Every structure is written in C-alpha cells, then in structure tokens.
Amino acid sequence: MSTPAAAVCITTHNRVDCARINIEIIKLNYPGFWPVVHACSNAEYTPGMEDALVRCEPRPLSSGALNLLQQSVREAHARFAPEFFVHLEGDTWITDPAPILKYMDLLRRTPGAVLAASAWDTDQSEDWRTSPKLRRRLKYRLSRLTRWLGWHWHLRHRDTLATQFFVARNTPEFREFLATLPVPKDGDCLLEHDIYQRFVARFGRGALLPMPERAPVHPLYRDVCPALHLYSQHWPARGLPVDGDGKREVLLAHPALRRGPAMERLLAGQDLDAYNPGARRT
Numbered sequence: 001m002s003t004p005a006a007a008v009c010i011t012t013h014n015r016v017d018c019a020r021i022n023i024e025i026i027k028l029n030y031p032g033f034w035p036v037v038h039a040c041s042n043a044e045y046t047p048g049m050e051d052a053l054v055r056c057e058p059r060p061l062s063s064g065a066l067n068l069l070q071q072s073v074r075e076a077h078a079r080f081a082p083e084f085f086v087h088l089e090g091d092t093w094i095t096d097p098a099p100i101l102k103y104m105d106l107l108r109r110t111p112g113a114v115l116a117a118s119a120w121d122t123d124q125s126e127d128w129r130t131s132p133k134l135r136r137r138l139k140y141r142l143s144r145l146t147r148w149l150g151w152h153w154h155l156r157h158r159d160t161l162a163t164q165f166f167v168a169r170n171t172p173e174f175r176e177f178l179a180t181l182p183v184p185k186d187g188d189c190l191l192e193h194d195i196y197q198r199f200v201a202r203f204g205r206g207a208l209l210p211m212p213e214r215a216p217v218h219p220l221y222r223d224v225c226p227a228l229h230l231y232s233q234h235w236p237a238r239g240l241p242v243d244g245d246g247k248r249e250v251l252l253a254h255p256a257l258r259r260g261p262a263m264e265r266l267l268a269g270q271d272l273d274a275y276n277p278g279a280r281r282t
Contacts, residue, residue: 007082007105009072010038010050012090013064014279017262018247019090020048024260030097035080039072048262052079062184062191064087069163073178077170084252085168090233092164095254096229099213103167106209114174114207118167118214160192160207161199162217165230175263177202234282236266236275
C-alpha cells in the first residue's frame with residue numbers, strides 16, 4: 001500500500017453519534033484512501049467505519065482532549081505513516097475535502113510551514129454593538145474602521161490554535177512536539193492558547209498557516225463556516241435547543257453525500273434525545 005496523503009484523526013468523548021457520521025462522511029465521500037483513526041474515551045462506543053480505534057480513559061476536559069489528540073496522531077503514524085495529519089473533533093464535520101486539499105497544498109509549497117489552523121478567537125465587538133453603554137457602542141464603531149485598516153484589536157484570544165480542526169505535516173519534529181506537550185490542569189489556561197504558545201516557541205510563527213476563512217471563530221463561525229464546509233453544531237436538529245440548523249439539516253442540505261447507516265439513522269430518527277447521549281446541546 002502506498003503512503004496515504006492524509007490520515008484523519010477523529011477524537012471523541014461523548015458525541016459518539018456525530019463521530020460515526022463524521023467517519024462515514026470521510027470514508028464514503030473523500031478521495032482515495034484516507035485512513036481514519038478514531039481515539040475515543042467513551043467505553044460504550046461500538047466501532048463504525050474507522051480504520052483504527054484507540055480506546056482512551058476518560059479525563060477532565062483539557063487533559064482529556066490533549067490525550068485523545070496525542071493518541072490518535074501516534075496511532076495514525078504507527079499504522080499508516082501519512083504525509084499529513086488532519087485532526088477533527090468528532091462533532092466537527094467537513095462535508096467537502098476541498099479545504100483540506102487546499103491547506104495540504106499550501107503546506108507543501110510554504111517553506112518552514114508545519115501546521116494550518118484557525119485561531120480560537122472571539123470578536124468582542126459584537127457585545128459592544130448592542131451594549132446599553134454609549135462608550136462601548138462607540139468602541140464598536142471604531143472597531144469597524146480599524147478592522148477595515150487591518151488592525152484587529154477587537155479580537156480576543158488571537159494567540160491561539162484551534163485544535164478542533166487542523167492540518168499538519170507528519171514530521172518527526174511535529175510528532176515529538178505533540179507527544180511531549182505537558183498535561184494541562186483544567187482551569188489554569190485555555191488549551192488552545194497553551195498549545196499555540198508552545199508551538200510558536202518551538203517552530204516560530206511562520207510555521208503556522210492561518211485559516212482566514214474562519215476568523216473570528218466566535219461568534220461568527222463556531223457552528224458553521226461555509227467557506228471551509230465546516231459544521232460543528234452541538235444539537236441534532238433545528239430548534240433543539242436553540243434556533244438555527246442542526247446536524248440533520250446539514251445532511252438534508254447535502255443530498256449528494258453518499259450515506260452510511262449512521263447518517264440514515266439521524267435522518268429517519270424521531271426521538272432525537274438519544275442522539276449523542278450525555279452530551280451537552282449548547
């Protein structure tokens with residue numbers, strides 16, 4: 001078997017139904033052979049279409065997320081030695097591989113580039129816009145002008161790396177970096193900020209290719225980023241529990257997708273309370 005261009009590393013704790021569909025989207029609709037390595041800390045999960053399943057013990061949020069990421073990449077390299085790792089959290093679907101192919105190509109063509117990701121940032125000016133305080137509303141108007149001039153002072157958490165979705169070159173240096181990241185203590189720091197700081201210290205800022213299509217993630221592109229074909233809603237269908245489309249509507253809006261059994265179950269299911277049992281809906 002030739003070296004695959006990419007291995008997709010899926011990580012999941014309790015959004016197991018989203019993860020099954022995610023894997024079906026990749027295995028049934030992506031080009032060629034892209035193996036899927038699924039690291040899962042839910043003991044009740046039963047395997048679907050993944051090529052490898054890594055069972056992990058449940059841990060607190062940040063340390064658990066890092067462990068799942070580390071284990072999935074370790075197994076992907078050991079089993080498949082791909083040119084690239086593509087990491088997706090289980091509930092983060094990319095229905096068209098075109099953005100992934102784009103950033104794989106950019107990584108190949110950019111000297112020193114190691115990883116492509118968006119920042120996990122927040123546009124705090126959205127709160128200023130509707131604030132009852134005149135000073136904040138004026139800050140909002142000022143931010144529109146400075147944003148047009150390229151000064152993004154209104155964004156928070158800019159120095160972050162969104163681990164929810166990234167594309168990385170498979171190099172010994174990157175694998176060593178990821179494997180030796182210290183276990184975070186929940187509440188001490190934002191995991192996305194800690195990884196960014198350590199990545200820049202190890203590789204330099206030029207090693208990180210930004211994904212401007214998703215800037216800022218919060219509040220504009222957290223759940224849906226059309227430019228990346230990315231869907232990460234936490235609810236299965238419209239109105240549960242918030243206004244806006246859910247994962248069922250995503251599948252309905254993409255009729256050309258080849259469907260697997262997990263997709264069909266979501267489309268046919270009437271009782272959506274059983275979807276992703278135990279997971280938060282917001």
